[in-house]
Amino acid sequence: MQIAKKAIPYTPNPKPLHEMNIMIVSTAGVHHKDQEPFNTDPTVGDASFRIIPGDVNSAELTVTHAAPKEHYNTDAPKEDINCVFPIDRLRELAADGEIKGLAEKHITMMGYSMRLKKINEETIPALVKEVVRSQADGVLLTAG
Template structure:
């Protein structure tokens, strides 16, 4: 029996090995970026940022265009782990729950109205970054 999927459907990908043998990468639409990187354009941004795997959480901030009532960035700015759990992944790696943390992570600002551009340009570029990362799994987070 053949299953027909929408062009935009995310295909089911079964897990092929235990979590303890997997390296994880974060991909986030929460607007996280390094304080040294250009902030996201809050009027609408279709770009993404690469975050190094060895980043210190103190070197992260959040820029997001969503209305404050929908996504208040005050708390994530105080502790980016709430939306970009890099320190939690490191702790899981130390405990042997996961094999390790990827050498890079990808973030973007999810509040953007140019969905055609995001689907045609940004998402394929992010997919290439993920594929090149050699991570075994991706942890998706949103703001």
């Protein structure tokens, strides 16, 4: 079996979940209602990401996404953001002692963009730096 050049290496984590702070990294287009929405113009594309504070009220979050509705219908996430950005569910897990807690910040971007070169060469390295700086013990990846 051949592994793709961009395959993510498996890195085991020796910590049990109850000792881990978790960060959400999402391509669902989630952002704070006060933040600039993602650019949905397909001729422009949006290769940016947004930082979401760890203590954000989930009612203050929304979704902006360029994917056609038949590929990603944003109606449900706009009604309950937890279906693509499960911040309240993670808080419940922390309250129950299943995880240690949430990271100080979370990262979101819009996964529907034709600017793949820019995303691979600029966005992802910058995003990874934010993840490393966060000192989160684990990352929950979500998509729209």
